[in-house]
Amino acid sequence: xxxxxxxxxxxxxxxxxxxxxxxxxxxxxxxxxxxxxxxxxxxxxxxxxxxxxxxxxxxxxxxxxxxxxxxxxxxxxxxxxxxxxxxxxxxxxxxxxxxxxxxxxxxxxxxxxxxxxxxxxxxxxxxxxxxxxxxxxxxxxxxxxxxxxxxxxxxxxxxxxxxxxxxxxxxxxxxxxxxxxxxxxxxxxxxxxxxxxxxxxxxxxxxxxxxxxxxxxxxxxxxxxxxxxxxxxxxxxxxxxxxxxxxxxxxxxxxxxxxxxxxxxxxxxxxxxxxxxxxxxxxxxxxxxxxxxxxxxxxxxxxxxxxxxxxxxxxxxxxxxxxxxxxxxxxxxxxxxxxxxxxxxxxxxxxxxxxxxxxxxxxxxxxxxxxxxxxxxxxxxxxxxxxxxxxxxxxxxxxxxxxxxxxxxxxxxxxxxxxxxxxxxxxx
Amino acid sequence: xxxxxxxxxxxxxxxxxxxxxxxxxxxxxxxxxxxxxxxxxxxxxxxxxxxxxxxxxxxxxxxxxxxxxxxxxxxxxxxxxxxxxxxxxxxxxxxxxxxxxxxxxxxxxxxxxxxxxxxxxxxxxxxxxxxxxxxxxxxxxxxxxxxxxxxxxxxxxxxxxxxxxxxxxxxxxxxxxxxxxxxxxxxxxxxxxxxxxxxxxxxxxxxxxxxxxxxxxxxxxxxxxxxxxxxxxxxxxxxxxxxxxxxxxxxxxxxxxxxxxxxxxxxxxxxxxxxxxxxxxxxxxxxxxxxxxxxxxxxxxxxxxxxxxxxx
Numbered sequence: 001x002x003x004x005x006x007x008x009x010x011x012x013x014x015x016x017x018x019x020x021x022x023x024x025x026x027x028x029x030x031x032x033x034x035x036x037x038x039x040x041x042x043x044x045x046x047x048x049x050x051x052x053x054x055x056x057x058x059x060x061x062x063x064x065x066x067x068x069x070x071x072x073x074x075x076x077x078x079x080x081x082x083x084x085x086x087x088x089x090x091x092x093x094x095x096x097x098x099x100x101x102x103x104x105x106x107x108x109x110x111x112x113x114x115x116x117x118x119x120x121x122x123x124x125x126x127x128x129x130x131x132x133x134x135x136x137x138x139x140x141x142x143x144x145x146x147x148x149x150x151x152x153x154x155x156x157x158x159x160x161x162x163x164x165x166x167x168x169x170x171x172x173x174x175x176x177x178x179x180x181x182x183x184x185x186x187x188x189x190x191x192x193x194x195x196x197x198x199x200x201x202x203x204x205x206x207x208x209x210x211x212x213x214x215x216x217x218x219x220x221x222x223x224x225x226x227x228x229x230x231x232x233x234x235x236x237x238x239x240x241x242x243x244x245x246x247x248x249x250x251x252x253x254x255x256x257x258x259x260x261x262x263x264x265x266x267x268x269x270x271x272x273x274x275x276x277x278x279x280x281x282x283x284x285x286x287x288x289x290x291x292x293x294x295x296x297x298x299x300x301x302x303x304x305x306x307x308x309x310x311x312x313x314x315x316x317x318x319x320x321x322x323x324x325x326x327x328x329x330x331x332x333x334x335x336x337x338x339x340x341x342x343x344x345x346x347x348x349x350x351x352x353x354x355x356x357x358x359x360x361x362x363x364x365x366x367x368x369x370x371x372x373x374x375x376x377x378x379x380x381x382x383x384x385x386x387x388x389x390x391x392x393x394x395x396x397x398x399x400x401x402x403x404x405x406x407x408x409x410x411x412x413x414x415x416x417x418x419x420x421x422x423x424x425x426x427x428x
Numbered sequence: 429x430x431x432x433x434x435x436x437x438x439x440x441x442x443x444x445x446x447x448x449x450x451x452x453x454x455x456x457x458x459x460x461x462x463x464x465x466x467x468x469x470x471x472x473x474x475x476x477x478x479x480x481x482x483x484x485x486x487x488x489x490x491x492x493x494x495x496x497x498x499x500x501x502x503x504x505x506x507x508x509x510x511x512x513x514x515x516x517x518x519x520x521x522x523x524x525x526x527x528x529x530x531x532x533x534x535x536x537x538x539x540x541x542x543x544x545x546x547x548x549x550x551x552x553x554x555x556x557x558x559x560x561x562x563x564x565x566x567x568x569x570x571x572x573x574x575x576x577x578x579x580x581x582x583x584x585x586x587x588x589x590x591x592x593x594x595x596x597x598x599x600x601x602x603x604x605x606x607x608x609x610x611x612x613x614x615x616x617x618x619x620x621x622x623x624x625x626x627x628x629x630x631x632x633x634x635x636x637x638x639x640x641x642x643x644x645x646x647x648x649x650x651x652x653x654x655x656x657x658x659x660x661x662x663x664x665x666x667x668x669x670x671x672x673x674x675x676x677x678x679x680x681x682x683x684x685x686x687x688x689x690x691x692x693x694x695x696x697x698x699x700x701x702x703x704x705x706x707x708x709x710x711x712x713x714x715x716x717x718x719x720x721x722x723x724x725x726x727x728x729x730x731x732x733x734x735x736x737x738x739x740x
Contacts, residue, residue, distance in 0.1 A: 198558030268537025314535035
């Protein structure tokens with residue numbers, strides 16, 4: 001506990017820039033940054049990047065209620081192995097996180113996990129889109145992100161009320177799963193592939209209608225809106241335009257939405273079923289452009305574990321969602337940094353300090369400097385590895401990237417000074 | 429051919445082979461004892477997750493006429509109601525010693541999924557909105573028996589809720605593979621939301637194409653599943669898209685009238701037209717048995733394909 005830890009030989013990258021220095025950690029904080037540092041425990045960072053720990057705004061940890069798919073413990077382990085030091089647990093648990101008792105329980109379990117676990121609160125009771133959840137009580141427990149994710153707040157009136165009410169809760173963000181449920185009744189992107197396959201579709205307009213509306217509601221109420229998993233070219237354009245006229249909106253994109261297209265559904269394998277759905281190549285290009293120009297502030301995984309048997313159904317019957325925590329950094333490097341869409345600094349902005357700012361997490365994403373809480377991610381940006389679904393830390397196995405060769409692998413993850421992952425292995 | 433999941437598995441040559449084989453089997457079905465020993469010792473299981481008397485009976489009759497053993501698994505009498513997964517169900521059935529699974533399911537791609545889980549052959553008997561390949565095969569077989577083998581540039585209109593129809597999707601593929609010109613007809617809410625991948629044109633005005641057709645194919649209006657947003661009323665549908673006696677009078681005398689059944693008499697087709705001289709609806713049913721014999725034999729039989737004389 002009291003041992004000092006030195007991260008030696010790496011290239012430090014944070015919001016202030018990059019430099020080749022060692023990092024000394026003592027008592028959970030960074031106590032020195034500079035060349036040639038010594039400590040009781042040495043973590044080798046040669047050839048690696050030392051960055052603030054990654055922050056995932058969007059994970060489903062399934063506890064309580066879905067422990068056959070994931071628990072807070074296994075999900076946090078997957079997060080730590082993926083370089084994350086903080087995750088926001090979505091409220092679609094069973095019972096849902098619309099109640100102080102459930103949120104308290106999630107936070108208490110999360111306090112023992114391998115990364116910081118923050119709970120998002122539901123916007124409405126039961127995520128039913130009707131009556132406001134006790135947002136103030138949840139806020140008092142530390143909740144800053146409110147969302148009915150998995151469900152859209154389809155009623156404009158309810159959304160307006162939530163945004164107005166949140167004005168009394170400084171730092172609170174209303175996050176929207178933007179898909180109009182009266183339009184998004186199908187199971188994959190509506191377009192050439194859905195028409196070929198006979199799978200009912202979810203049109204891009206279902207997402208864009210809600211994004212357009214909520215940009216206007218953010219403007220009306222002055223409360224920030226965060227758009228979860230932006231996936232269409234039109235939605236990216238709408239957010240870009242809203243930001244340009246000064247509306248307080250932010251957005252995230254999921255790795256699968258900049259990596260995969262709707263053509264993957266031709267296998268009928270529900271591993272490729274997700275909401276919002278995998279879109280076209282033009283949408284993928286637009287999401288990449290949005291990440292490059294900062295329209296999209298964060299990369300968030302929408303990590304959604306499902307037990308194997310629930311995906312051993314037909315495409316239409318299986319639940320939507322895919323794993324993401326252990327592949328997000330590598331997909332970002334492989335799909336965005338490698339091809340020159342993002343610099344490594346911008347990639348880390350989208351994975352660490354960008355989302356940390358949205359979620360209001362002062363201990364995460366900050367510069368690697370004297371006195372900062374030691375939440376760090378050390379990764380090799382050039383190491384190639386192959387995804388093996390059988391070996392993921394998540395309890396579920398539903399990654400669509402099984403067998404894919406990726407570049408970039410986490411070497412160490414330091415949570416409040418503790419090396420929870422060292423040399424690619426979870427330590428507890 | 430290992431499985432028949434989609435018309436795409438066949439292509440023109442495959443369609444030709446199945447049709448030739450079906451021609452021989454059609455003769456078998458007209459014999460006094462309409463049965464051959466071609467699949468003796470083989471077991472064919474019907475796995476039906478959706479009500480279907482006609483298709484299931486047609487497949488089971490086909491299997492029996494080939495001397496295969498048959499078993500039936502239907503959802504209403506099964507452990508699916510107890511929550512068994514599709515994978516567990518089909519693997520359990522396969523473990524009983526089954527050579528082919530004939531799968532009907534309300535979800536697109538169910539037979540494709542089943543084919544990844546079992547060693548047995550899989551025949552798609554209709555999956556959601558996706559495909560119904562044996563229906564398409566019996567339809568082109570029926571057209572060929574009337575118009576000759578060459579369907580190059582034959583003009584076929586498929587009328588109805590094309591968007592939600594597996595019959596239309598498979599039928600369009602099969603007809604286009606044989607060179608026919610397919611026109612999809614219906615209100616825009618019933619036409620494909622995207623025509624890429626459909627080798628067809630689409631129009632909304634039935635009366636504009638009526639006089640210029642070799643085949644008019646009417647889809648069943650599934651009004652029991654009707655979402656009120658697809659069309660205003662059955663009466664309005666019949667007025668705009670039904671093959672009424674008046675419309676039928678404007679067809680060329682040799683235009684074939686087809687329907688996959690079961691009929692909604694007085695909705696998509698007038699009773700007089702369904703029973704009229706241009707209608708081949710009953711023949712479609714009879715040909716269905718021969719086509720399904722040909723498909724099962726192609727997949728499970730030991731002889732070579734395409735000679736027509738192998739087994740009869």
